[in-house]
Amino acid sequence: MSEWKIDQNIKAAFFDADGTMISFATHRVPESTLVALRELRQNGVKCFLCTGRAPYTVEEVPLDSLEAFILFNGQFILNRDGILYQETMDKADIATIVGQVQDGMYQCLFMTAERMFVSGHDDLVRSIEAKVGLTYEEDDPALALDADIYQLNVFLEPGKTDVVKRACNSIKMTRWTREFVDVFPRGGGKDRAVRKVLELYGIAPEEAIAFGDGGNDLGMFGVCGTSVAMGNGNPEVREQADFVTDDVDRDGIYNACVRLGLIGC
Numbered sequence: 464m465s466e467w468k469i470d471q472n473i474k475a476a477f478f479d480a481d482g483t484m485i486s487f488a489t490h491r492v493p494e495s496t497l498v499a500l501r502e503l504r505q506n507g508v509k510c511f512l513c514t515g516r517a518p519y520t521v522e523e524v525p526l527d528s529l530e531a532f533i534l535f536n537g538q539f540i541l542n543r544d545g546i547l548y549q550e551t552m553d554k555a556d557i558a559t560i561v562g563q564v565q566d567g568m569y570q571c572l573f574m575t576a577e578r579m580f581v582s583g584h585d586d587l588v589r590s591i592e593a594k595v596g597l598t599y600e601e602d603d604p605a606l607a608l609d610a611d612i613y614q615l616n617v618f619l620e621p622g623k624t625d626v627v628k629r630a631c632n633s634i635k636m637t638r639w640t641r642e643f644v645d646v647f648p649r650g651g652g653k654d655r656a657v658r659k660v661l662e663l664y665g666i667a668p669e670e671a672i673a674f675g676d677g678g679n680d681l682g683m684f685g686v687c688g689t690s691v692a693m694g695n696g697n698p699e700v701r702e703q704a705d706f707v708t709d710d711v712d713r714d715g716i717y718n719a720c721v722r723l724g725l726i727g728c
């Protein structure tokens with residue numbers, strides 16, 4: 464296995480969940496990834512989860528090997544001492560989206576700090592449930608009007624999301640899969656969250672590395688000094704990464720860490 468050369472001493476590593484840390488095939492974290500995380504921690508590298516998932520949907524992740532957790536694509540950050548940062552969506556935008564859902568324009572997954580619920584099931588919802596190994600509870604979208612919503616999954620395929628973008632004033636969208644777009648506050652995203660975490664832990668951006676596979680990972684790629692795309696990643700992610708490793712199911716994280724000299728082989 465040939466080595467990859469980097470100039471900086473890596474002190475922090477950020478990992479996406481689905482398709483990076485968690486296999487789409489098994490819905491589990493590969494054993495080689497668990498080994499890599501343990502060895503990184505032993506070598507003094509602080510490891511962080513950076514995902515669009517909610518805090519109640521990360522049971523598969525090895526929490527003991529991680530320093531802190533960036534959730535809802537950056538809208539909720541916590542470590543073992545408590546919540547470090549949180550931001551919810553604009554109530555007017557939630558009302559607009561609830562109205563569009565009630566008009567039958569699309570299905571939507573609403574995420575609060577305690578639970579998530581979907582407005583209904585269509586082919587796109589069922590497809591992503593199978594992909595990530597989760598089943599979404601259905602409930603009345605009007606419940607979102609009085610809730611603190613951190614993030615939405617709007618189930619519209621590429622090229623069809625302008626109906627949401629034009630109607631809302633304070634949202635940002637990012638996509639990692641064809642089934643839906645992540646929707647969250649305009650100033651949010653993984654890039655801002657990674658900057659906040661690095662600042663809190665006193666680590667320079669050039670001393671950080673990011674691992675990802677989807678479009679919502681490009682923000683953290685832009686912040687961290689080194690970026691690694693999974694072999695199973697989207698084409699634009701592989702193109703923009705500094706390095707491309709193997710697929711998640713072929714020891715991608717472990718192999719990258721070895722080639723970068725972050726852990727032993």
